[in-house]
Amino acid sequence: MCTGQDQRQLRPVRSFVRREGRMTDGQKRALENLMARYGLAGEGPALDFQAVFGRQAPVTLEIGFGNGESLLEMARQSPDQDFLGIEVHRPGVGHLLARVEELGLENLRVICHDGVEVLRHRIASQSLDGLQLFFPDPWHKKRHHKRRIVQAAWLALVADRLQPGGRLHMATDWQDYAEHMLTLADAEPALENLAGVGRFAPDRGGRPETKFERRGLQRGHGVWDLIYRKR
Numbered sequence: 001m002c003t004g005q006d007q008r009q010l011r012p013v014r015s016f017v018r019r020e021g022r023m024t025d026g027q028k029r030a031l032e033n034l035m036a037r038y039g040l041a042g043e044g045p046a047l048d049f050q051a052v053f054g055r056q057a058p059v060t061l062e063i064g065f066g067n068g069e070s071l072l073e074m075a076r077q078s079p080d081q082d083f084l085g086i087e088v089h090r091p092g093v094g095h096l097l098a099r100v101e102e103l104g105l106e107n108l109r110v111i112c113h114d115g116v117e118v119l120r121h122r123i124a125s126q127s128l129d130g131l132q133l134f135f136p137d138p139w140h141k142k143r144h145h146k147r148r149i150v151q152a153a154w155l156a157l158v159a160d161r162l163q164p165g166g167r168l169h170m171a172t173d174w175q176d177y178a179e180h181m182l183t184l185a186d187a188e189p190a191l192e193n194l195a196g197v198g199r200f201a202p203d204r205g206g207r208p209e210t211k212f213e214r215r216g217l218q219r220g221h222g223v224w225d226l227i228y229r230k231r
């Protein structure tokens with residue numbers, strides 16, 4: 001994993017530090033029993049979404065879904081669309097798997113792996129209707145900025161994986177990261193800022209509030225959304 005010239009150029013360092021955290025018995029059970037039904041492997045050839053979901057429908061990918069409640073809500077609200085969530089934090093994956101089973105959702109699948117690698121290796125060019133990245137780890141310190149998932153090479157990769165007309169939706173509660181996202185995404189020629197160059201989206205663009213966002217709002221943080229369309 002992560003060898004070879006291309007991979008090093010794309011992303012020399014990871015955007016996360018694996019911290020296992022405590023897992024509830026329910027999360028453990030879900031990981032053991034439900035991955036076979038709702039989970040997909042992080043490594044392997046490009047996914048055939050028609051085979052995965054058993055139908056042809058628009059697919060939205062979310063990287064870093066946390067506990068997955070906002071992704072679950074989107075899947076529940078849009079039964080005619082399919083959703084693929086990627087998260088490295090196993091308790092969050094266990095939580096989402098249990099909730100998918102509880103609600104009997106057939107339009108959501110889960111991968112427990114590095115979302116950048118999955119995007120690079122398992123997602124075909126022009127196969128996504130949407131990609132969402134909500135409240136990625138901000139990596140506040142300047143010397144850690146290289147760990148931020150949003151980089152010029154990542155945005156070019158996202159643009160390649162989106163179908164023409166597909167949407168990239170990002171949100172953060174950290175102003176410095178919001179400006180970083182705006183500068184880089186505005187500079188990606190295959191993406192069009194729906195709010196106009198240099199502007200943030202006027203609202204959440206219909207997405208549900210996330211757990212991380214709620215915590216930030218309670219502490220008085222601002223929220224910046226950015227929505228782009230693949231040209």
Ligand SMILES: C[S@@+](CC[C@H](N)C(=O)[O-])C[C@H]1O[C@@H](n2cnc3c(N)ncnc32)[C@H](O)[C@@H]1O
Pocket residue numbers: 015016063064065066067086087088089092113114115116134135136137149210211212213
């Ligand atoms: C600050 S949390 C936000 C979680 C959620 N989106 C929310 O708003 O509640 C960022 C999440 O991204 C995950 N993450 C970071 N880098 C990732 C990567 N390369 N692939 C998959 N998940 C990643 C972390 O494990 C963490 O759960």
